[in-house]
Amino acid sequence: MIRRLVPALALGAALLAAPPAPAAVGDPAERLRDPALEARAQAIGRELRCLVCQNQSIEDSDAPLARDLRRIVREQVAAGQSNAEVMRFVHDRYGDFVLLRPRLTAATALLWATPALALGGGALLILAMRRRQAAEAALAAPELSEAERARLRAAERDGERAA
Amino acid sequence: MSARLPEGMERGGGTAPPEAPPRNPWRRRALLLAPLGLAAAAGLGFLGMLRGLRTGDYDPRGVPSALIGRPVPDFVLPPLEGSGRPGLAAADLRAPGRPVLVNFFASWCLPCVVEHPMLMRLSRQGVPVHGVSYKDRPADSLAFLRRHGNPYDRLGVDEPGRVAIEWGLYGVPETYLLDREGIIRWRWAGPLTEEVLRHDLEPLLRRHA
Numbered sequence: 001m002i003r004r005l006v007p008a009l010a011l012g013a014a015l016l017a018a019p020p021a022p023a024a025v026g027d028p029a030e031r032l033r034d035p036a037l038e039a040r041a042q043a044i045g046r047e048l049r050c051l052v053c054q055n056q057s058i059e060d061s062d063a064p065l066a067r068d069l070r071r072i073v074r075e076q077v078a079a080g081q082s083n084a085e086v087m088r089f090v091h092d093r094y095g096d097f098v099l100l101r102p103r104l105t106a107a108t109a110l111l112w113a114t115p116a117l118a119l120g121g122g123a124l125l126i127l128a129m130r131r132r133q134a135a136e137a138a139l140a141a142p143e144l145s146e147a148e149r150a151r152l153r154a155a156e157r158d159g160e161r162a163a
Numbered sequence: 164m165s166a167r168l169p170e171g172m173e174r175g176g177g178t179a180p181p182e183a184p185p186r187n188p189w190r191r192r193a194l195l196l197a198p199l200g201l202a203a204a205a206g207l208g209f210l211g212m213l214r215g216l217r218t219g220d221y222d223p224r225g226v227p228s229a230l231i232g233r234p235v236p237d238f239v240l241p242p243l244e245g246s247g248r249p250g251l252a253a254a255d256l257r258a259p260g261r262p263v264l265v266n267f268f269a270s271w272c273l274p275c276v277v278e279h280p281m282l283m284r285l286s287r288q289g290v291p292v293h294g295v296s297y298k299d300r301p302a303d304s305l306a307f308l309r310r311h312g313n314p315y316d317r318l319g320v321d322e323p324g325r326v327a328i329e330w331g332l333y334g335v336p337e338t339y340l341l342d343r344e345g346i347i348r349w350r351w352a353g354p355l356t357e358e359v360l361r362h363d364l365e366p367l368l369r370r371h372a
Contacts, residue, residue, distance in 0.1 A: 054224060094226070097227065
């Protein structure tokens, strides 16, 4: 069990630690010359959904609209806008849908809470089951009373003497 | 402590094992039925989704416009040379005094051909329709309008597609309805059809007239 668990955990940790694959899409000519700015632009672009293909970020998509948005992100980053300002520019025009990581609002609260709810519900279920098992075990094997323990000790002593 | 002792001794006395707590039969039944109920609810929800997909009420790929309830964004677009129509700018759409439509189209877009008769009809009915030619060569747009008719009062050319992004456009055709104050009230992504006109656009035009 442990022997199988360790490599699985190691693999999981490695996958979590691995950097995301760099975007292969896009003309190198459209990248910013400053690597720090380009890295920021890519970080922003990976947060933005391509509205044409929808399951890709604009960094990963080669749709013309994604290309246009990539260019806008780079223009604004080069012009000194902060990441939040660039995100707001796109969000103002395309709404929540363009954000690959949905914001926490009344409408998305359930979405964000689902993992916690599932985990909490599971934990409660396990707790209840263990409690019941413990109660049943206690019923099946009631603890010995002082008098019974004394009898047991006496019986053991007798047994030893007989042996 | 000492007061609880007799009770503890009594429990420890254990000659006869205490009886298991009585189970509520209703609780058992409810636990048994809960997954069934859940599955039934999920099934109903799924059926509703399928129905919505068929009737068009539910579109999982539909992107709601972020501009609803807002005035048109700032922009100026040059006219399409040879169309005989002036260009289009935000200034033309601020407080137009009556509801107007702004339609993004391209000659390379097949659904635009499909919806074109609807735009012609609306224009004939006296609804002001303005057009934006999106990512299209001007000569191609011109040929498209010569062939299918020109429903547009004003016509801007957005060859780079930058103004379209100000509008939150994500494909062509898209049609926006502005009220008399120039506030965007409705956006349709996809071709206008007889159905869309009857169910959505015409009631809105009446309401904002």
